[in-house]
Amino acid sequence: MTDDRSQETDQDEATLGRIETEVALLMRLGEATRRATGTAEHRVLDRAAYVILRYLDSAGPQNVSALAARLNLDGSTVTRQVSAMQRDGLITRTPDPADGRGTVVSATLTGRQRMAAVQAARTRLYGDLLAAWSPDDRDSLADLLHRLNEALDARNRRR
Structure with missing residues (x-):
């Protein structure tokens, strides 16, 4: 019985090691592919702007703190990203009616169009x-x- 459990543990450990390696390669190769892809659509947004615009597209306007929490980022990081995106005409900020100290971030038509172009290019790829x-x-x-992303998201939310 102990031998069977030991084999299962060794096999599980080996499988988890393969998963770790494949996820690390996926992240590296995904980024390398994004950088190497010659089409302009892949380059109209940086990764941070794309993720923010995708979230705003699905969830609607958000205050900066909710956006930071959902994306598992520091509020100051999101504030800097949002400021750059506002300068580029990708988002607008309006006062948060629920909290006068905060702002609500919304995607502009330009932001939605660029996000859609990147999404379409990635889908084709x-x-x-x-x-x-x-x-x-x-x-x-x-x-x-999807299951892996849900598990990673749930783990990050518990922290």
Whole structure:
């Protein structure tokens, strides 16, 4: 019995090691692919602006502290990013009606258009990369990545 448990533990440890390696490679290769992609659509937004605009697109206008909390970032970091995005015409800030000291951030038409262009370019890229995969495999990958992101998000929220 102990031998079986020891084998299961060793196998589980090896699997977790493979997962760690593959996630590290995914992050590195994803960033390298983004930088190396020649199309302009991939470059119309930096990564931080894209993530903020994607969240605003799905959740609607947010105050900076809610945005920081949702994205697991420091408030001062989000404030700097939002300021740069406002200068670039990607977002607008209005006084927060619930808290006079804060502001509510909304995506502008320009911000939404740039975000949509990056999203479409990335979707085409993944379509090309995964063209040989079956629809079931692509669906499984999407489900598993979603579960991984939910687990990472839940862990970050507990901290």
